[in-house]
Each structure stands twice: as structure tokens, then as C-alpha cells.
Amino acid sequence: MKSGKISNNVIRRLPRYLRKLDELNERGVTRISSFELGQQLGLTPSQIRQDFSCFGEFGQQGYGYHVSTLRGQIASILGTDRGYRAVLLGVGNIGHALMDNFCFSEWGFHLAAAFEVNPAIIGSTISGVLVRSMDELGSYLDENHVDVAVLAVPKEAAIPVTKELEAHGIEAIWNFTNVELTEPGSSTLVENVHFSDSLLSLSYFVSERNDERAAHAARAARQ
Amino acid sequence: MKSGKISNNVIRRLPRYLRKLDELNERGVTRISSFELGQQLGLTPSQIRQDFSCFGEFGQQGYGYHVSTLRGQIASILGTDRGYRAVLLGVGNIGHALMDNFCFSEWGFHLAAAFEVNPAIIGSTISGVLVRSMDELGSYLDENHVDVAVLAVPKEAAIPVTKELEAHGIEAIWNFTNVELTEPGSSTLVENVHFSDSLLSLSYFVSERNDERAAHAARAARQ
DNA sequence: TTGAAATTGTAAAATAGTTAACAAGGAGAG
DNA sequence: CTCTCCTTGTTAACTATTTTACAATTTCAA
Incomplete structure (x- = not known):
């Protein structure tokens, strides 16, 4: 070993x-x-x-x-047997989709709460999880142990929300925003799900393949 | 160079x-x-x-x-200047969120169509894109050039839909299902967005940090 | 029970990726 | 215009990762 x-x-x-x-x-x-x-x-x-x-x-x-x-x-x-507790920030499209579809418990996580700014959905329960006001975030984190924050807020809110999370002791962020959260000084663990990075990589590989084919066709035509 | x-x-x-x-x-x-x-x-x-x-x-x-x-x-x-054309398979939570929120055009892609099995949403237009019946997929692909398929169908449908995509000439798949599509023999380009893989990696790093702290605390207590 | 076939864990070799170092050349102050 | 400082592109050194090779051990058929 x-x-x-x-x-x-x-x-x-x-x-x-x-x-x-x-x-x-x-x-x-x-x-x-x-x-x-x-x-x-x-x-x-x-x-x-x-x-x-x-x-x-x-x-x-x-x-x-x-x-x-x-x-x-x-x-x-x-670490799926450690019963980590998570909270979700931002119940927009992505946040909502995660609550509905992503089975946190399958991977040993417990999604304990969600936070939103839109009053229309604050107070509702989605897939068994209560949506709270973003105003309650600080006090909730002070009173409840949370291991991981799932960040699914709009781009503009990413930095301020992250600052508040860190101020209240959050040390790990699962980041769905397109914002680069990793600060040089910070010790917070950040795991990014950057859709656009993924699509752009695919775009590169498609382009590479197309170029190879074009080059091959050009070589064949020359002979 | x-x-x-x-x-x-x-x-x-x-x-x-x-x-x-x-x-x-x-x-x-x-x-x-x-x-x-x-x-x-x-x-x-x-x-x-x-x-x-x-x-x-x-x-x-x-x-x-x-x-x-x-x-x-x-x-x-x-390759963002190549005007690649994409279609979306599956307008569930994730698919819908992608249509609403993910700006394909920002990265040079054109989302040309979406396909669903649920009759309730077939025929509707979401963020300017028409949702078609999954039955039309084959004929659509035969008649229209498509570079990338965005796969956001339920787990069970992943393999059959992929087979149909490949049968109609699709060579690149942006895969949001949790299914391992990469076949040993296939030449299809697959780019995976596996949420669970990402969360599990984070889970590992959190566990590692917790273990290090526990070890440190134990060392301190022993002295 | 015996022995050939299968399969692991790991040490060593080979390959790949990252960092350091520096010559070459342009920017910008005076 | 000249001189100093800055910053690149690239070669070489270093580090990390992957693959190869094989002794050790177990399975399983006869």
C-alpha cells in the first residue's frame, strides 16, 4: 500500500x-x-x-x-458513509432541477435546506426540502452544522453569497455558477461544475476531428 | 510552436x-x-x-x-467561431434548465431543436426553441446537419437514444446522464457532465481534510 | 491432492507533464 | 536615440503518472 x-x-x-x-x-x-x-x-x-x-x-x-x-x-x-449535510443556495432552474432530480442521499449526503431570494417560492417545500429566505442563511448556518454548500445562484450573487458562506464557517462549495471562486488566499474547498468548460472542450475535439478529416480529404485530392 | x-x-x-x-x-x-x-x-x-x-x-x-x-x-x-449546431434530447428538469439558462450562442453553438416523449410539452417553444416529438428524431437528423447532441434524457433512455443518434450520424454527445456511454469500439466523441462524480470528489477532499484535522487533534491530545 | 491457469500488488522502466532558466527582442523613460 | 527593464518562447531539468514485468498466491479442474 x-x-x-x-x-x-x-x-x-x-x-x-x-x-x-x-x-x-x-x-x-x-x-x-x-x-x-x-x-x-x-x-x-x-x-x-x-x-x-x-x-x-x-x-x-x-x-x-x-x-x-x-x-x-x-x-x-x-466518504459516502459520513452523512455529510448540504444546503442549496439559489432555487432557480438549476437549483430546482438538482432538488427534483439529483439524489443526494444516494451518495450519502443529506440536503437539509434551500435558500432563495424570490418571495414567490420562499416557504414552499420541494422534494421534501423547505425553501427559506436568503436572509436567514447566516443564522441557519450558525445554528446548524453544514458540510457543503451547493451554489446555484445567478452569476452576480456568486461572490457575495460565497463571502457570507465563508463568514459563517462553510469550508466546501459545490459551484454551479460560471464564476471562478477559487481565491489565491482561501482555504475553502471548491468543486466546479462549469457547463461551458465542458462544452468548449467538446467543441475543441469536434473541431480537431473536422480539421483532420479536411486535411485527409485535401491530401487525397492532391494525388 | x-x-x-x-x-x-x-x-x-x-x-x-x-x-x-x-x-x-x-x-x-x-x-x-x-x-x-x-x-x-x-x-x-x-x-x-x-x-x-x-x-x-x-x-x-x-x-x-x-x-x-x-x-x-x-x-x-x-472552435467557437465554427457555428456548430446542437439538438437537445430530453426536456425534463435538466434539459429545461439548459434551454432557459445556458447560453449556447455565447459559445458559438446554435440550439436548433429539442426532442421529448412527454406529449404535454411537445409542440411548445422554450427560449425560442421548438420541442418536437422524440419520434421525429431520426427524420430530423437525416434532413438537418447536427454536430452535437445534448443528452438529458432519463437514465433508462440513455443507451437506446444514443444508439439512434449514432445510427443517424451524430458523432459528438454532451452527456448529462449518469450513464457511461463510452463504448470500447465506438468513435463517437462523448463529453460527460457527471454531477455525482463531481460531488464525490468533493466528498473525498472534505473527508481527507476532516481526517487530517482529527489526526492533528489526536497528536495534540497525546502530548 | 496436485498442478496448470489466473490474477494480484508492487518494484522498476518508460512516458508524460510541469517548472526553471535563459537568450532574444520589444517597451518605455529620459 | 539609447539604455534599462520587462516579458516572451523555448530548451533543459525535474517531477509525476502510467505501463511493464514478475514473484507470490489463489483458484479450479482432473
Whole structure:
């Protein structure tokens, strides 16, 4: 078992492993080798073994990995058994969609409250979660332990709301705004979901493929 | 200027550069050095210069980079000036939120149509885009050139809809479902927006921090 | 019970990515 | 116009990540 700091790349692969293991579980697969897991995920078997070995010895020689056991171990590494509490800031389209569709509890999170400025929806309950006034945010955070804030407010509100969150002890933000929250000095953990970054990457790969095809066609035409 | 394949890491940083340059533009900043850009993004100046140098020489010695020129060059590298056409599959919460809130045109995309199975919303127009029946998908794709499909259907529909998209010539998918679409054999470009992966990574980092604190507290108590 | 086949965990090698260092050239003050 | 300072692009050194290779161990068929 490797010790010391685990690399970011490894961490980012863990949720993918978890997702695949869930799928295998559902399909009734009880054991899997690093070779087959690699095939299904497009990774090399050694990378998978190397990744797992950062955290312990989860497999068995000559057998492979027991799917549901491994699933549990990865889930635990990711902290899904710690019962983290979250609050949602901003019940606009995205916030609302998260409340309706995203199953926080599936990943061990409890969405305890939501906060909005629009009086039309303050006081309503969405998917079992009460929407409170943004004015109550500070006092709520003072009185309740919250591990993660889900930031889904409009662009303009992102910085002021973040400041208030930090002032009331929030140390982790799941950021759905397009704003770069990561401040040089700050120790707050920020995880960004930047839709536009994702689409732009795809745009690059599409362009690259188109360019390659055009170049190929041009070469063919010249001969 | 470097030649050959550009690394994935570089591509993933380009949208962040673009975002920062847009912000600088709005603030009226006209020039910036790699040093200052690095400060603001938490990257080293050499990495920034190295990244840009993959695509050409955009700076000027003794001066730095001209913000709006550089912005345009990166936007062009990412393909935002190619007028890609997109269609949306699934007008549920996420799909609807994308139509209302995500500004496709800001990134050079044109959202040409949306497709749904729910008869209650088929025929309606959302943010200027007509919602069509999913039954029309195949014929629409045969008659209209589409570069990217935005997949926001329920989990169960992800695979069949993807198969139909591919059967009608779609080669790039922006995937909002929690399903792993990347098939070993397929050449379709898939860009995933897996909310749960993102939250789980954050969960890991929160857990890591908590563990470090607990260990620190235990060490302090022992003395 | 035995032995071939399978599969892990890890050390070492190979590859990839990041940072440091610096020559070259332009900006800007006087 | 000249001189100093600034900042780039790029090469080389360094660091990190991935892959290869293999001893150790277990499974499973006969």
C-alpha cells in the first residue's frame, strides 16, 4: 500500500469505478478482474490495480475483486458513509432541477435546506426540502452544522453569497455558477461544475476531428 | 510552436483561460503578462506560456498578451467561431434548465431543436426553441446537419437514444446522464457532465481534510 | 491432492507533464 | 536615440503518472 498524498488523477477516477461497480452489481456480477474492469472502462489493468493499491489490498490473487465488497470500500474512501449535510443556495432552474432530480442521499449526503431570494417560492417545500429566505442563511448556518454548500445562484450573487458562506464557517462549495471562486488566499474547498468548460472542450475535439478529416480529404485530392 | 498531439490537460485549461480573459475584458484590462494571469488562475507563468505556445506565438516580449486578441485566439482554437449546431434530447428538469439558462450562442453553438416523449410539452417553444416529438428524431437528423447532441434524457433512455443518434450520424454527445456511454469500439466523441462524480470528489477532499484535522487533534491530545 | 491457469500488488522502466532558466527582442523613460 | 527593464518562447531539468514485468498466491479442474 502506497502512502502519502494521493494524486488528483486517482481521486477523479474513483467515482467512475464506483459507478461501474454499481452497474455490475445491478447486473448480478459478483466478481471481476482488473483486466475486465479495464476493458469496460477503457483503462489498463495495471492502472486500476495501481489506483486501488493506494488505499489497501482489496483483491485476491487468482480471483480478482469481489464486486460488492470493492464497491463498499471505494464508497467509504469517497466518504459516502459520513452523512455529510448540504444546503442549496439559489432555487432557480438549476437549483430546482438538482432538488427534483439529483439524489443526494444516494451518495450519502443529506440536503437539509434551500435558500432563495424570490418571495414567490420562499416557504414552499420541494422534494421534501423547505425553501427559506436568503436572509436567514447566516443564522441557519450558525445554528446548524453544514458540510457543503451547493451554489446555484445567478452569476452576480456568486461572490457575495460565497463571502457570507465563508463568514459563517462553510469550508466546501459545490459551484454551479460560471464564476471562478477559487481565491489565491482561501482555504475553502471548491468543486466546479462549469457547463461551458465542458462544452468548449467538446467543441475543441469536434473541431480537431473536422480539421483532420479536411486535411485527409485535401491530401487525397492532391494525388 | 510545438507540433503534434496537444495534451488533454492543456485542452481542459483553455476554457478557464477564456473565462478569465472575458472577465479581464469586462473589467477593461487590455494587457496582461503570463505572470499576472498565473497569479489570478493559480498557475505558474511557465505553464501558461507553455500552453499557449502549443498553438502559436500570441504574446509580445516586454509587453505580455493583448487581452482581447488572446481571447479571440483561444476562442477560435476551441472552435467557437465554427457555428456548430446542437439538438437537445430530453426536456425534463435538466434539459429545461439548459434551454432557459445556458447560453449556447455565447459559445458559438446554435440550439436548433429539442426532442421529448412527454406529449404535454411537445409542440411548445422554450427560449425560442421548438420541442418536437422524440419520434421525429431520426427524420430530423437525416434532413438537418447536427454536430452535437445534448443528452438529458432519463437514465433508462440513455443507451437506446444514443444508439439512434449514432445510427443517424451524430458523432459528438454532451452527456448529462449518469450513464457511461463510452463504448470500447465506438468513435463517437462523448463529453460527460457527471454531477455525482463531481460531488464525490468533493466528498473525498472534505473527508481527507476532516481526517487530517482529527489526526492533528489526536497528536495534540497525546502530548 | 496436485498442478496448470489466473490474477494480484508492487518494484522498476518508460512516458508524460510541469517548472526553471535563459537568450532574444520589444517597451518605455529620459 | 539609447539604455534599462520587462516579458516572451523555448530548451533543459525535474517531477509525476502510467505501463511493464514478475514473484507470490489463489483458484479450479482432473
